[in-house]
Amino acid sequence: MQKSIRKGFSALTAAALTLSALSCQLTSVQAADPANALLNTADGVKEISFDLSSIDVTAVDRIDATISADTGEGNGCFGYNVENPDATGEDDKFNWESVKWAFKASPNAATVVSADDLAGTMSQDSANIMFQFWWIQSFYDENGDKSGDGSALLRDVTLYDVNDNILGYFGTYEDALLTAKTGDDAPTYNFNFVGIDPTAVDKIEADIAVNTGFVNGAIGYTDTTIEVDPTDEASTNWVSVDQETNGLYGTWVAEGLAGKLDADYPSANLQLWYINPFYDKDSGEVDEDGNPIMVEGTPGTAQIMAVRYYDKDGNELIPLDINSALLERTSDETGDTAYVIPFTGIDASIIDRIEAGVYVDSAYANGCIGYTDATVDMEEEGATNWVSVECVSEEESSVWTISGLAGKLDADHPAAQVQFWHTNPFYDKDSGEVDEDGNPIMEAGSVGTAKLIYVNLYTKDGSLITPVNTDDYLAMKYGNEKDASGSSSVAYVVDMTDVDATKVASMELFFNVDTEFVNGAIGYADADDAWNSVSYEFNGNFGSVLVEGIDGNIPANYAPQVQMWWVNEQVIGTGEIDPETGDEITEKIGEGTAKLLAVVMYDANGNEIGRNGLTDEELHPTPVAPEDPPITVLIGDVNCDGDVKIGDVILLNRFMAEDESITIKAAGLVNADADGDGAIGSGDSVAILKILAGL
Numbered sequence: 204m205q206k207s208i209r210k211g212f213s214a215l216t217a218a219a220l221t222l223s224a225l226s227c228q229l230t231s232v233q234a235a236d237p238a239n240a241l242l243n244t245a246d247g248v249k250e251i252s253f254d255l256s257s258i259d260v261t262a263v264d265r266i267d268a269t270i271s272a273d274t275g276e277g278n279g280c281f282g283y284n285v286e287n288p289d290a291t292g293e294d295d296k297f298n299w300e301s302v303k304w305a306f307k308a309s310p311n312a313a314t315v316v317s318a319d320d321l322a323g324t325m326s327q328d329s330a331n332i333m334f335q336f337w338w339i340q341s342f343y344d345e346n347g348d349k350s351g352d353g354s355a356l357l358r359d360v361t362l363y364d365v366n367d368n369i370l371g372y373f374g375t376y377e378d379a380l381l382t383a384k385t386g387d388d389a390p391t392y393n394f395n396f397v398g399i400d401p402t403a404v405d406k407i408e409a410d411i412a413v414n415t416g417f418v419n420g421a422i423g424y425t426d427t428t429i430e431v432d433p434t435d436e437a438s439t440n441w442v443s444v445d446q447e448t449n450g451l452y453g454t455w456v457a458e459g460l461a462g463k464l465d466a467d468y469p470s471a472n473l474q475l476w477y478i479n480p481f482y483d484k485d486s487g488e489v490d491e492d493g494n495p496i497m498v499e500g501t502p503g504t505a506q507i508m509a510v511r512y513y514d515k516d517g518n519e520l521i522p523l524d525i526n527s528a529l530l531e532r533t534s535d536e537t538g539d540t541a542y543v544i545p546f547t548g549i550d551a552s553i554i555d556r557i558e559a560g561v562y563v564d565s566a567y568a569n570g571c572i573g574y575t576d577a578t579v580d581m582e583e584e585g586a587t588n589w590v591s592v593e594c595v596s597e598e599e600s601s602v603w604t605i606s607g608l609a610g611k612l613d614a615d616h617p618a619a620q621v622q623f624w625h626t627n628p629f630y631d632k633d634s635g636e637v638d639e640d641g642n643p644i645m646e647a648g649s650v651g652t653a654k655l656i657y658v659n660l661y662t663k664d665g666s667l668i669t670p671v672n673t674d675d676y677l678a679m680k681y682g683n684e685k686d687a688s689g690s691s692s693v694a695y696v697v698d699m700t701d702v703d704a705t706k707v708a709s710m711e712l713f714f715n716v717d718t719e720f721v722n723g724a725i726g727y728a729d730a731d732d733a734w735n736s737v738s739y740e741f742n743g744n745f746g747s748v749l750v751e752g753i754d755g756n757i758p759a760n761y762a763p764q765v766q767m768w769w770v771n772e773q774v775i776g777t778g779e780i781d782p783e784t785g786d787e788i789t790e791k792i793g794e795g796t797a798k799l800l801a802v803v804m805y806d807a808n809g810n811e812i813g814r815n816g817l818t819d820e821e822l823h824p825t826p827v828a829p830e831d832p833p834i835t836v837l838i839g840d841v842n843c844d845g846d847v848k849i850g851d852v853i854l855l856n857r858f859m860a861e862d863e864s865i866t867i868k869a870a871g872l873v874n875a876d877a878d879g880d881g882a883i884g885s886g887d888s889v890a891i892l893k894i895l896a897g898l
Contacts, residue, residue, distance in 0.1 A: 237356060239375040242334065245354035249336050253360060256330040257416035257450045258370050264322040265363040268304075268334055269374070271311050274353030275696055276340035278305035281318040284329035297329050307762060309678040309695045313358065322365050334360065344689060347734075362451070371451030372412035376506050380526060381473075385415075385480040385502035392507050394424075394471040397562055397600045397656075398523035399512065401469035405461035406513040411448050415479035415503030419447035422457040424464060424471035446473075448505075461515045478505045523600070525562045528654035532623035534565065535650050542655050544619040547715055547745045548671030549824060551617030552577075555609035555663040559621045561596050565651025567627035569595045572605040574612060574619035591622075596653070609663045626653040666826030671745065673715040673798050677816045680721065680767040682794035692723070694764040697802055702813035704757040710765075711803040712739065713747040713822055718771035718795030727763035729756050741797075755807070770797040839891040840874045841867060851875075852891050859883065 237243045242251045255263070266281055281304070284297040302318035325332075334357055342351040359374025375382065383390035394407060411418060421443045429440035446455040455473065464471065484500030512520040530542040544557065557572055573591030581588060590611075594603035603621070612619065632648030660668050678695035685691045697710075710725055724736040735756060741748045757763055773793035781788050801816030839847035841855045855875050857865050867875065875883055877890035 239377070240356040240358055241360065241374055242336070242357035243354065244336050244339060244356075250333055251357065252331050252333045253371075253373055254331050254416075255325075255362070255371065255451070258330075258362070258452075260325040260327055260330045261323050262364045263325055263362050263370060264320065264365040266318045266321070266332060267315050267361045267363070268317070269313055269315050269358040269360075270306070270355060271308075271313055271358065272306075272339050272353055272355035273310050274340040274342060275310040275312065275694075276307045277336060277353075277355050278303065278338050279334070279336045280304065282333040282335060283321075283324075283331070284326050285324050286326050286328075297326060300324070301335075307696055307698070310693070312678075332360075350689060369410070369412075369452045372506075372508070373414050373451075375504070376412070376508060378527075379506040379508055380510060381475070381507040383475050383478060383505050385478045385499075385504075387475070387478070389420075389474050389476055391475075392473045392510075394469075394473070394510065394512075395522045395525055396464070396469045396471075396512075397525055399520040400466065401464040402462055402466045403514045404464060404469075404512050404520060405515040406456065406458035407460070407471070408511045408513070409455045409473055410452070410508040410510075411455055411505060412452050412508050413448055413478060413503060413505040414451065415481055416451060417447070417449055417477075417479040418475055418503075418505040419445070419477050420455075420473065420475040421445050422455055422471070422473050424457070424460065425469075426463045427465050428463050473507065473510075475505055478503045523560060523562065523656050525654055525656060528562070528656055529658065530621065530623065530655035532568070532570075532626050532653045533650045534626045534628035534647070534652070536626075539570075540623045542621045542658070544621065544658055544660075545670045545673075546612070546617045546619075546660075547673055548822060549660075549668055550614055551612040552610055552614040553662050553826075554612055554617075554660045554668070556604065556606040556661040557608065557619065558659045558661070559594075559603040560656040560658075561594075561601050561603055561653060562656050563596045563599060563601075563626065563651065563653045565627040565629050566599055567595075567597055567651075568623060568653035569593065569625050570603075570621065570623040570653075572603055572619070572621050574605070574608065575617075576611045577613040578611050621655055621658065623653050623655070627651045662826050664826075664828075666828050668826040669824050671715070671800070671817070671822060671824065673800065675817060675821070676715070676798035676800050677802065678765070678767070678799045680770050680797045683769055683772070691768070693767045694726075695766075695799055695802070696762050696764055697804075698815050699760075699762050699813065702804055703759070704761050704763075705755050705759050706806045706812060707757055707804045708754050708807040709749060709751045709805045710753065711747050711749050711801075711805070712741070712765060712799065713801040713803075713817065714741045714743075714797055715745050715800055716741065716743065716770060716795065716797040718773055719744050720771040720795075721767055721769065721797035723766040723768040725750050725753065725763055725765055727753075727757045727761060730758045747801075765799060765802055767797055767799065770795040836870075837874055839877050839894045841871045841891075843868050843871045843874070847891065847894055849895065852888050852895075855883075855888055855891070859885070859888075 237245065242248055268281070270277070280301040282299060282301045285300050287295055287298045290296045304316035304318070306314045306316055308314045336355055336357075339353040339355045341349045341353050344350040359372065359376065361369060362371040364370055381390055381392040396404070407422060409422065423441060423443040426440045426442045431440050432438035444457045448455070480499040480503050481501040482497045482499060484498050486496045486498045488496045490496055512522065514520055530540060532540040546554070559572060561568065571591040571593050573589060576588045576590050579586055579588035592605045628647040628651045629649040630645045630647055632646050634644045634646045636644045638644055660670070662668060678693055680693040683691050714721060720740070720742055722738065722740045724738040726734065726736045729735055737750055737752045739748050739750045772791045772795050774789040775792050776787045776789055779788045780786070799816070801814065801822060803811055804813035806812050837845070837847065839851055841851040854865060854867065858867055872883065875887055877894065878886040880886065
């Protein structure tokens with residue numbers, strides 16, 4: 204079974220990336236974090252080794268290393284030992300093999316470099332790999348003179364076998380479901396069943412990475428089929444399945460659960476009990492051979508990388524992801540908490556319905572979905588164009604909805620929000636008082652949390668439309684302060700690997716700018732090594748600017764730069780008027796942000812000959828008709844309100860009488876076949892009446 208620990212890692216398979224024994228792929232752009240790096244060249248360290256003795260190194264086929272450099276360019280190698288067939292003694296038992304890598308990307312962009320086709324080459328007698336940085340590009344000033352040294356980070360290393368199964372992981376995985384260290388007191392991950400039927404879950408798998416080669420723990424759950432004896436203190440329906448990982452990576456499994464978890468309040472978790480430390484501290488003593496005895500030193504780290512749920516037939520059940528919420532609100536917060544809905548890249552005026560998925564661990568939250576109605580005449584006295592619909596969640600998972608918006612949102616400057624007002628705490632604190640029956644009165648104790656899980660936008664015909672995801676950008680400029688090299692410019696190095704640079708006549712740059720202005724230039728050195736700069740200005744929040752005048756002057760095999768110089772600041776009006784200009788005086792309240800989403804290259808005839816970044820489909824999303832939701836059968840529930848009542852009989856009779864003023868959903872027609880003959884008829888009405896009568 205193929206396993207993945209990184210979102211989007213399917214794009215990093217050996218087939219997609221193999222360039223002989225070397226591959227390189229830009230994965231995302233994000234700020235580098237030296238504190239979590241395995242190796243940081245800023246401190247002068249250029250290499251790091253990894254102990255693989257706890258796994259079968261002969262099975263390692265590919266090594267992926269996620270790296271970045273503040274100057275965007277560098278090279279190095281992976282190194283490992285292979286058996287030397289000509290060895291005559293211990294000193295020449297091995298041959299050192301190395302696989303070179305090189306990358307060129309936007310500064311601080313996370314880039315994956317790889318060594319491929321390694322299966323069967325490494326020696327178990329020398330079970331380690333080394334990662335080396337050789338060269339990192341320097342900083343240069345506006346005159347082309349070196350102004351400082353660049354630095355690079357090694358963020359993580361992942362090992363795969365020939366089937367793309369993960370054999371080992373080193374590093375801190377930022378999106379891990381749970382991260383724990385040696386000495387932590389039984390860290391616990393509560394399994395997520397939001398959006399799936401817990402009673403259908405038969406097997407749970409959890410992928411565990413541990414950098415020291417050992418962790419143990421358990422997967423536990425409450426089995427509702429076990430009857431607890433209230434007179435026996437040892438009686439319990441909590442089932443615990445012990446687990447352990449011997450190695451750098453493993454999968455923990457609990458199965459045979461089908462029908463055992465509670466449908467409404469399922470309870471299951473994973474606990475980590477003991478994590479090996481690194482034995483890297485000198486005890487000050489030596490063994491009989493005079494070697495230093497090492498003891499527990501640096502804490503080891505274990506992470507839950509992914510969790511999967513399966514039914515009895517082996518189908519994967521995918522719950523809603525409550526770990527990457529758009530917005531969170533806890534019960535101890537005051538005031539409103541708002542999520543501003545993005546409409547980037549779409550015509551917001553065609554949006555008719557907004558749906559917001561809400562998860563509340565304490566089972567109650569309220570708030571609203573609101574929007575600015577552009578059709579309201581604000582010249583009228585007392586007019587307001589802010590419209591909101593109050594929403595309430597009284598269970599763990601619910602959907603908030605507002606509809607009838609078509610034509611009301613401004614096409615150019617739409618505004619809509621999901622707001623949380625109040626979230627219940629857990630009433631799990633004993634007040635010390637009792638009620639009239641002698642039961643303890645509980646009061647607010649633990650903090651409850653409400654999470655906005657998703658927001659879906661629909662057109663009038665029910666089609667789903669998704670804004671452009673501006674998290675997928677090539678480079679970002681935030682603010683206008685100068686960096687360590689003295690430059691306030693942000694440069695993106697264009698990937699020209701598959702492009703004939705001499706045929707590039709113009710480039711189109713796609714931006715998302717929250718303050719609606721960014722400028723800069725496309726820069727390159729021509730065949731005479733003279734620097735050329737073709738400037739541009741982009742005005743707007745989302746869109747593109749065509750930069751002409753390149754006209755084939757970029758030399759072959761040269762990578763030009765897209766530079767961002769200035770992005771507007773966030774300003775607000777002060778309410779005061781400048782007496783000289785008559786304009787309102789503004790003040791700065793924050794920095795602006797510009798994101799470069801795509802670079803498209805054209806030849807002299809206007810034909811696209813190369814592209815970096817988002818595709819046309821991603822930049823201009825089109826509505827997609829949603830799939831029909833699964834039908835939940837409740838015999839007799841013709842109107843699909845979750846109950847069987849006399850109103851269902853009346854609705855069914857009107858349907859059979861061909862009353863055109865009513866409609867019944869597809870699920871309602873399934874539920875209407877109460878006599879089970881596969882057709883809708885008078886016998887179904889009688890059968891529903893019998894259900895109501897308890898017959």
